[in-house]
Amino acid sequence: MKQYSLIFVFLWTFSSTFCFSQTESSSIKEDFKPSITNQPGKEFPQVNSQGYARFRIEAPQADSVRVSLGLGGRGGTKLTKNEDGVWTGTTEGPMDEGFHYYHLTVDGGTFNDPGSKNYYGSTRWESGIEIPAHDQDFYALKNVPHGHVQQVLFPSPSTGTSRRAFVYTPPGYGKDASKRYPVLYLQHGWGEDETAWSNQGHANLIMDNLIAEGKVEPFIIVMTYGMTNEVKFGGLRDFKVDAFQTVLVDELVPYVDENFRTLADQKHRAMGGLSMGGMETHSITLNKPEVFSRYALLSGGIYTPEELKDSTKPDLIFISAGSKENPDRVTKAVSALKEAGFNAVSYVSEGTAHEFQTWRRSLYELAPILFSNK
Template structure:
């Protein structure tokens, strides 16, 4: 009897343990407004666990849903209250960092009036920031700040005036005789030239690195990487994107404009190109074919550079001073066909190691616990910037 009772007790304990494991998580009620909310707006809110709570006012609506991520993947259904507000909390915590989202109200797509808008998915999207444990490197601090300014440059090849944003480092306006290296930094698919300073905080990352003496001061140029109307839903999608027109804009029009209008070190050894996602794809297509222009190459969730790529590019070994490749860890978890956006088909760790073995200055970085998202790319820029333009 004692043995039978012991077995029964053990079985009940196991059942209780299993039930505990499948029980709904306890959500901590310490929600605070997101740091990218509109001034004075209390929602959306984020708690210490990374859960997000949304509330919108739509008294005449029949159904309200929140869709998160590029392309609106996932969703949180909101519940209507008697006062006409709709409230809901994500089923689980979100990864740290920045996330796009939008509202679906009775089948229509709308932005959340409670938060700021950011250009992504080829439209202005709502955004939310889940505080990161390492956010200090892109925080706004009491340090000397650089300046981000809009410039309009003529493009004869497209028959337009095109826009770029230019970051000049702290002290640029005062040091009238100083000249600076330049990084041409490209955005991702569906984004535009505002992305790296708005979503990416590239200027704050650089300000903090320079203030800490960890990076050489340099100029960053960010421009729109598309020259046609290709969209994700259009025939062929990104596969039909022709790089040649944008290469003409960048190499033949923008670089000469920047070298004329800013105090640059206008030579190959002081010029870099990098980009996230599609911007990395563009970098890989443009920079190796223009090694008289670029000495540093960075692909952030934008593919890899293999030994075959190097061997097939005359002058790569001699002229390229750094090949930087990075991914979010969740992208590597889904490596191969059917994985998340940005997932590489080949093993980028092995590719980077092969480059090192071949004598190439190759640096490979993985952002922990992030996917195809801006915290991966903020961290990647933070890792890459100190490696650029070193003596």
């Protein structure tokens, strides 16, 4: 993988940072409700029907409080202190639908919002806020049969330790001991970990709902940590995929095939990922085409016919991005792949950037066709 491609992806990541001020507007609807990502019983932060977010922090001894939104946390909403020592503020403009990381900057120090649940992103546990989306039904918690997300610890001789993965098994997995399933190895982005796709992405709920609606044949999803060599932002050109490739291909895949009822062949094995996970997917699938037959890059670069011409031909290539990212690059790449005879599909998430709503929608579009024979 070319280094500039990896750096480019992370520039997308930080381009979605939000910069708002405390300015209130008479056009803001006062229909604010607590975010669904709040701690139990906490009233703030709140969101309204237009996508504005409002914050309330009790810090009577503080001189300055700011809410930094988005990966990277630059800029943000400056809060105003009242006579009781309570700081409040509302974003100047509406935010994109879906999930966003944020944290507090109090007198120059970085803290999480005690009103919000925490999510691992930006290489730390960040606060999170959910802006209601018009299409949120596809990842909503519904009264349907649910699969299971379980933690596994698998031996990793190459790193000298046991490593963690989360495995989604679909509803009914435990009922028929003779049934075997395809597997998707699904990777997180830079600064996140193996909890991201379940906690922030709701991958399990997306699958549960699709299966309940009869839109997808059930498959297993495996999510593991993709940073085997720790690289901080700014040093990404030093990241090499080799160590993680060994963990994934030589250690995790055999473990999953041995401990779960998989269809343990290349035809029924896929790899995909968002952002950095897409770049890892790009490299590993090119290096190991005999292991995976279906590839998915979610805001994670593209494939070209030239780099695939000497490889085993994949059964599916899926490439996606948000409309605020680089949709033309995605659609042009897929057109070129189709012209070269590849089964390639593009998807553009309307109105979103380098963020989880793009990737939730991408998984929703990908899952029904991933292992389809149609």
